[in-house]
Amino acid sequence: MYQFQIKVPASSANIGPGFDVLGMSLEVYMTLDVQVGDDKGACVLSYEGDGANEVPLDIHKNMISQTALYVLRCHDIHEFPLAVKIHVKNPIPLGRGMGSSGSAAIAGVLLANELAHLKLSKLQMMDYVLMIERHPDNVMASMMGGFVGSFLRELSDVEKEAMIPSASDLLTNQGFSRPPKGLGTYAKLPWAPELKALVVIPQFHLSTSKARSVLPSSYTKPDVIYNLQRLALLTTALGQTPINAHLIHEVMKDKVHQPYRSQLIPGLQTILAQMTPESQPGLCGICLSGAGPTILALATDNYEEIAQKMLIIFKQNNVDCNYLVLSPAFEGASVTY
Ligand SMILES: Nc1ncnc2c1ncn2[C@@H]1O[C@H](COP(=O)(O)OP(=O)(O)OP(=O)(O)O)[C@@H](O)[C@H]1O
Numbered sequence: 001m002y003q004f005q006i007k008v009p010a011s012s013a014n015i016g017p018g019f020d021v022l023g024m025s026l027e028v029y030m031t032l033d034v035q036v037g038d039d040k041g042a043c044v045l046s047y048e049g050d051g052a053n054e055v056p057l058d059i060h061k062n063m064i065s066q067t068a069l070y071v072l073r074c075h076d077i078h079e080f081p082l083a084v085k086i087h088v089k090n091p092i093p094l095g096r097g098m099g100s101s102g103s104a105a106i107a108g109v110l111l112a113n114e115l116a117h118l119k120l121s122k123l124q125m126m127d128y129v130l131m132i133e134r135h136p137d138n139v140m141a142s143m144m145g146g147f148v149g150s151f152l153r154e155l156s157d158v159e160k161e162a163m164i165p166s167a168s169d170l171l172t173n174q175g176f177s178r179p180p181k182g183l184g185t186y187a188k189l190p191w192a193p194e195l196k197a198l199v200v201i202p203q204f205h206l207s208t209s210k211a212r213s214v215l216p217s218s219y220t221k222p223d224v225i226y227n228l229q230r231l232a233l234l235t236t237a238l239g240q241t242p243i244n245a246h247l248i249h250e251v252m253k254d255k256v257h258q259p260y261r262s263q264l265i266p267g268l269q270t271i272l273a274q275m276t277p278e279s280q281p282g283l284c285g286i287c288l289s290g291a292g293p294t295i296l297a298l299a300t301d302n303y304e305e306i307a308q309k310m311l312i313i314f315k316q317n318n319v320d321c322n323y324l325v326l327s328p329a330f331e332g333a334s335v336t337y
């Protein structure tokens with residue numbers, strides 16, 4: 001019998017104009033405490049934390065074990081090799097824009113890698129994660145750690161066929177395909193140590209699929225240029241010391257996803273319009289965290305005052321929230337014995 005712990009941080013993706021490109025890992029960690037038996041036997045899941053009353057414990061319905069079983073199938077292994085007990089502790093809010101599904105997929109791939117001794121690197125494991133999550137920004141940040149930019153390579157026609165089974169098909173074994181190799185590329189970006197992440201977390205779920213379904217299928221050239229210009233400067237501005245709050249505030253604006261998602265998040269438009277470095281000393285930039293509804297504010301001071309102002313605006317829209325002040329999790333996902 002042996003045991004190990006898997007630890008995966010939350011993430012905040014997009015960071016304004018970096019839709020499906022930028023993400024930062026956050027110091028809120030999901031952990032899996034795994035005990036492996038000496039003989040074949042059942043896989044037993046237990047769970048505590050956010051969504052404890054909604055997360056299924058059936059290994060064929062839980063996203064973590066489903067992902068692990070998918071990775072094992074890709075290696076012609078059709079069950080967990082030995083009896084295994086997995087206790088999940090998850091403080092990452094589900095369906096709130098803090099990368100919970102991405103962290104779950106990463107945990108599942110790491111679990112398979114350890115149980116079957118696959119010896120996959122983090123980047124090789126990302127190919128499997130990306131078959132489930134399908135966009136790299138949140139998962140690359142959670143896996144690698146820190147402030148991260150990433151992209152997906154173009155696929156050949158044959159490789160595009162591998163993406164035909166949906167993530168749900170792969171997780172429920174209703175379809176099968178192995179991942180193309182080298183799907184994602186990333187770079188760790190500089191992060192100014194003065195910057196902390198204030199996340200204001202509304203108490204309602206917004207699924208990523210719903211938040212992606214309201215986006216247009218095409219954009220005007222001015223809107224594309226608007227985001228490209230800001231994205232180019234944002235990756236530098238967040239690493240510069242001393243901090244230029246006015247620059248960060250401007251280059252964290254977006255026209256690709258936030259305007260369309262504001263209909264789903266009461267108060268978002270008001271917060272983005274009213275929360276500025278001038279109105280809130282200490283505030284730098286503000287944006288939707290991932291697909292929302294959580295809002296990410298990057299600040300250097302006065303976190304409590306900034307949070308209280310956002311909570312008031314949300315309350316005026318009949319939305320209750322809690323908030324956290326976090327630093328980036330620079331080491332990313334890990335396994336310790
Ligand atoms: N620890 C977990 N264990 C099992 N399933 C999970 C876990 N975390 C997330 N999930 C699944 O992922 C779903 C949430 O995924 P979704 O992409 O909608 O939101 P998110 O990942 O929290 O937000 P975002 O993608 O915007 O960062 C949950 O409803 C649940 O089905």
Ligand SMILES: N[C@@H](CCO)C(=O)O
Nearest residue numbers: 013019020208290291
């Ligand atoms: N870029 C993704 C992040 C959420 O997973 C989105 O905004 O839909």
